[in-house]
Amino acid sequence: MCGIVGVIGRAAAAPLLLDALRRLEYRGYDSAGIATLVPDGIDRRRAEGKLGNLAAVLERTPLNGTTGIGHTRWATHGAPTERNAHPHATSRVAVVHNGIIENHAELRAELESEGALFETETDTETFVRLLDKHLAGGMAPVAAFAATLKRVHGAFAIAAVFAGHPRLLLGARQGAPLAVGFGEGEMFLGSDALALAPLTRRIAYLEEGDWVVITEEGANFFDAADAPVQRAVVQTAVSGAAVGKGNYRHFMEKELHEHPAVLGDTLRQYLDPGTLEVRLPRLPFDPAKVPRLTLTACGSAFLAAHVGRYWIEKLARIPCDADVASELRYRDPPLPEGGAAILVSQSGETADTMAALKLLKEGGQKVLSIVNVPESTMARSSDAALLTVAGPEVGVASTKAFTAQLAVLACLAVGFGRARKQISQVDEGRLTQALLSVPSFAAEILDRDAEIRALAAEVAKARDVLFLGRGSLFPIALEGALKLKEISYIHAEGYAAGEMKHGPIALIDSAVPVIALCPSGPLFEKTCSNLQEAAARGGRVMAFTDAQGAPALRRFAEHVIELPTVGAFSAPILHAIPVQLLAYHVAVLKGTDVDQPRNLAKSVTVE
Template identity: 55%
Template sequence: MCGIIGIVSSEPVAERLIDSLKRLEYRGYDSAGIATIENGSLSRLRAEGKLINLTNKLAENPRLGTIGIGHTRWATHGGPSEPNAHPHQTKLLSVVHNGIIENYRELRSELEADGTVFESQTDTETVAHLVTREMSSGRPPKEAVQQALARLEGAFSLAFLFDGDESQLIGARRGSPLVVGDGDGETFLGSDAIALSPFTDRIRYLEEGDLAVLTRHCIDVFDELGNPVDRAVKRSTSKSHYVDKGNYRHFMLKEIYEQPEVIGHTLGSFVDLTTGKTRLPASASIDFSSVKRMALSACGTGFYAALVGRYYFERYARIACDLDVASEFRYRESPLEDVDLALFVSQSGETADTLASLRHAKAEGLQTAAIVNVDESTIARETDHVLPTLAGPEIGVASTKAFTCQLMALAALSIRAGVARGRISEAQEMEFTKTLQETPRLVNEALHLEDQIDQLSREMATKKHALFLGRGFSYPLALEGALKLKEISYIHAEGYAAGELKHGPIALIDDTMPVVVIAPHDRSFEKTASNVQEVAARGGDIILLTDRKGAEAKVVDEAHTIVMPRMPEILTPIVYSIPLQLLAYHTAVQMGTDVDQPRNLAKSVTVE
């Protein structure tokens, strides 16, 4: 979600603040702003909308201050507007904030009773006034921030800039990530390492409850009790991974085309490509031989990956799997005493509900593992076993390559688990890993269907609704395909298990309803074919994803058929994701939406 950057330097910082904010655009935002100190006083620039609006304001009103903070905001409390944009400011300080202050209404009422006048609808402004009140009573900045933090409830990261003080910034975190970095005669803070990548690779990750005081030559970190603590300096690799769109129109399309490579990289983490044996990465040591029941949890696209994972683990390793949306996992109060492993899936490793579920599982004494794409993330640091995907930075908000890398990790893990449990023989393991190694090639073949899918998208872009159907491994893909379409094209779409068609959704079928059917010629093909015929009989506009054998079956003559390469069943969730991604992408392009940064969405959801 919101992006934070802060710089303490001896050189002007405004342009560098905005450059760093550009690197955080992938997190999603609807307004942006910076604050610096000019001639000894706070100076602020804010703008609704894209960063270009803020950049234009800076060009008209240059800032020369050598200390400052910046922010990209995704609206939670109060709509997108300049008054609600960060930084929020009083006569004594400016503050930027990521997260949610859960008790802000109570605090706001208290402050208003004291005569405080608010200018915005945000929870963040409450923090600004709370610290200001403490400073007005005579407390120095650090002590005032500490006193205010003790009153706050929720998950947040904060950065403060103080009027008349060009020597220090203060940052603090509780439940939301914040990093600090050391430069040469300057220091930095940010919401992640990518924010700091233009300036330094010497990164320190603040831990839960930490407060940091940054000056030009020093960063002092204090724990929640106010005790000085050392946080290890790590060499960040984010700088070398920062990328642009290259020759692609959008990051999303670039990331779709990166999938053959990054899926192969991920496969190499879980399979010794020399011996054909499955393995665990060095960051994990799970003994699957003792795992009989698993609990899986994730959010959004990660949840659909976990749903595929449940099919994999139950079929190939014969491990019973519970599956929950992370936002419900804690509240369902499921008995967990016979769960041997809790597995969480997150692209960013910072997803608030998934992180809370991980912490709940650990509190219940469970062994935990996490499939994550950011190995320096909070979830990666807190889980017992880290199972990294190697998708690289995913800038487009709608997940593509991270999803298929998650599927590859889950497929390989399920085979590893099956071997450990004696359900898969050595010969079968070799056959499975040989199959998995075919994935990059098959994905590349699927990418060659782009022109055909582009043509179909022109008709899809004229529709208001769509249905996606699938059985078995294809059911989670129906859910994911529908999600992709509605995320970036804003067409209302729903995914269903094909067997549920007659239990309600069939009432929606007419000649205005496109129906995307995912139907590789597998064990459930004939049953899915019957559903296709039911749709055709009611005039539905069918897009059929199948292979050559399925196409030759000529289920209905009216279907728009996309012929996929033939492949073993374990690969269909990965490879059949490609046409669904391309269909959503090209439909969105036809409709003129903001493909990489769709409205109301954020890349990393770091609040509940």
């Protein structure tokens, strides 16, 4: 999940590379580096830690050269030190790499037996040493690069520059995204269009197994069999405008406050406010006939899919499986004839979800993806894609993208229900109206910020926290726990409230906050009973509810925060906002790095 970029430019390459890396830093921030071609060979600068450290190094000792490559790292093999930072280089070649070379140990042993001396602990260096070996044996750069690709296995995107070849840049992809940008007398290479957006809007995407030879005149593409291929050049919709925090302290805070606008923009794509109908684009399967759906994703996107399962089964009566993609790809489940799948991802590049997509398509399933990046590999590889309109999400912990995914899944559930005649036109209108009201209710919840910040002051003191919810709010309890873990480093678990007495109740004492998602409705009394059991054992119950549920909860809860009164259908979307806001304020109080929490990266492009 590292970020890579390359430039054949007309002006100094280093400033362009550094700016592109800033746009890729969501992919990793353990270390960073840049290498450029200079008259006497290859020059490079590397730094441990975040990109600002590399910027400081470049300010002290600038890099010359108009051709170069850059890298921002999320460590897989080897500690996040300057020594292990990319680019890795010899006197002949420099390489940056995103992904994992799975047979690196075998290659390393082979090369060491031949006298190669390794300087790092990374898998990437095996590619560099093998490539250098071919160059030393007299191969030209393109032939040496092609030969090296034949020996490595895994999921990767790679870029390389060569001493003595100042206008040559080579790239390859196998399981990790890579895009070529076309300029005027300039060429670019990057992990995604976002990195290249300030440089060019004309983009071509490498397909699986492709490699590319880039010069200042253009790009020649080859497939895994080294046959020349054509790849379409498209006009990217990704904006080159800088993404800033505005007046907010953190990107995550800004993105939390974008919930109302993002929900409104996303819902407007699929709902007709005049007729109160769901307007879905053409789907790759007929929801009236599909026998079963498989929903799969990773992280918060999986929790959105989990909520989607509740909605689709209830409103459309379609049997659904909801699987974590990393498990689905190895579980090898039986897939029904005529079945379909819904994949959910912010980036559209998540490695495990992409592997699940391949498995599902090989199993004859029609694949619909819900993504935030229209030009992503997932969107292009699926039979159809539905877009969230979340805009760039810079904070590593997903916020607005999560609620946008829920909004699309809610629209699908209503649309499927009508297609299968499981809900009436009146029901469709009622549910559509409930969704159209969500953005204004989201704004009301953000107005509770001071109350949630006060609650955070209590939660920040805890070592362990439990989140409880029932029905479609159970996955939101999981989301609350995940967010708290991700950015505050407090141990937290989410449970279905009815499962509490089947084990988790043993953890409860006066030091353990129990965060309850408990709006009024059919499951209120049962959830309230579960919470009273926790309170009777000294648990500190802190509840999110509504005006109707508040009086009963105040009899035993330490804190009760009233949210707008909404129906059970839209409650999961709205309850996601306060648990995310709670995690944010806890992290701020604890002084953690909210936007770039330790050990995490935004886009997980390696298994």
